[in-house]
Amino acid sequence: MAAAWPRALLVLLASQVASSAGFPEEDEAPGEWVLLHVVQGQIGAGNYSYLRLNHEGKIVLRMQSVKGDADLYVSDSTLHPSFDDYALQSVTCGPDAVAIPAHFRRPVGIGIYGHPSHQESEFEMKVYLDRSVEPAAFADVAAPDGRDPGHRHAPAAEDAPPEEESVLWTVLISLLKLVLEVLF
Template identity: 75%
Template sequence: MAAPWRSALLMLLAAHAVAFASCSEEEETPEEWVLLHVVQGQIGAGNYSYLRLNHEGKIILKMQSLKGDADLYVSDSTLHPSFDDYELQSVTCGQDVVWIPAHFQRPVGIGIYGHPSHHESEFEMKVYYDRTVEQYPFGEAAYSPDGAEPGQRHRYAPEDTSQEEESVLWTIVISILKLVLEILF
């Protein structure tokens, strides 16, 4: 009877090791991205910290929760975005990434929310400028890659959904591993 538990525990430990190894590797950034800022901070549970982005062009925000769970909300209509009022968001338990399009009005409001599941969250956010130029065959005003009207905003993109699902899956696997380890030790 102990053999099935032992093999299940080994499988969970192996999954945790793979997740840890993939998280600990330094992610490569494309050559077209220029690092503009690195912001580090702490945020209490249920609180917001606000930043203002004035840089023009396509901007990428990559925020890593170093401790706890910090979430990211972005808006060009308010300087104090929240989980009730935002245009873009990333609310994963690990790395949060938001792509801010060039057509967003500046300044852009950035809200960092400390998830209540942790007393305090520490984060590091890297702000990148994307130098790539999108080539449109008939000009930017006449063509939209997803068929939407130019300037139309979306709450989320379909490709973001798979990243969120993957993050949720890893969160569940790690939670199960923690539970098994607590029971055994």
Template identity: 60%
Template sequence: MTLGSTALVLILLVSQARSFLSPSGDDDGGVPEEWVLLHVVQGHIGAGNYSYLRLNHDGRIILHMQSLKGDADLYVSDKTLHPSFDTYKLQSVTCGHDVVVVPGDFARPVGIGIYGHPFHQESEFEMRVFYDQSVAPDPFDKGSYTPEDERKGQQVARTEDNFQEEESVFWTILIGLLKIILEILF
């Protein structure tokens, strides 16, 4: 009886370990329903090298990258199409599963750099690119203004104009005073 229960416990532990260590059987990997899979990118990268991708899709984008072999790291920027560990805005440099959330307000195109860590001769990766549909559209986006928003925008613009006008008067007076002081001294 104890041998049968020991075997049962052992089988249960092995099955739990297998489900913990292996990826889930479904393709989406347990991502939320609001996320739409846009692309799956697979590739190899040599030690110390970069591979670059360009993201043109608008909205909030989630990059899920899994290092299948070696260690690939992820660098993202909306300022350069060739981000690196020196020039990036977002990064994920874990061993294994890297995730970066690209905000919807990042300028497009977004540069994505995949770096092969030098500890491994070659790294193999798979990156899944998801679009997050659950994020509401930006109320400050062009075309979504209401008349009330427009009035608020005009009020802010008037306030900025007044500030610039006051600043201009200040500099005019200051420069006039400096001219008078210079004439007196010289």
């Protein structure tokens, strides 16, 4: 039973990495992405640094913690998002990435949090404009099977709301960090 725990933790970690792989590799950006800004900074343990995004359109934020562990929180309802008040987040131990939808109200607040596990964190964040065609642009075209394209299926009972999913992932990642610290 005890030997199964490390294997289960590695599977959980691998699935977390695979689920965050919706973004291309850090060194490459799709041709539809236009680099707008590169922001570099330092943040102390348990502190926030705030940025304001005014650009319209779908924006992709990619942040790499050069030293320590910086986490990313985004909101279109407050200019000071935190782990208690955010719309989007990326709180990995490695590269963080968030896609800000075009429909988010501007300005968008961006909070960069220095994780307390490190005295100081250094980060580099690249801000991209994603000019790829959105699927919603073709919403008025009929679906091949004759269904109304605007019709959406009801969510399944097992689908968790995004708030519950993010809390679950935060708890799971925290547990994983704790177990990995104990093991290594």
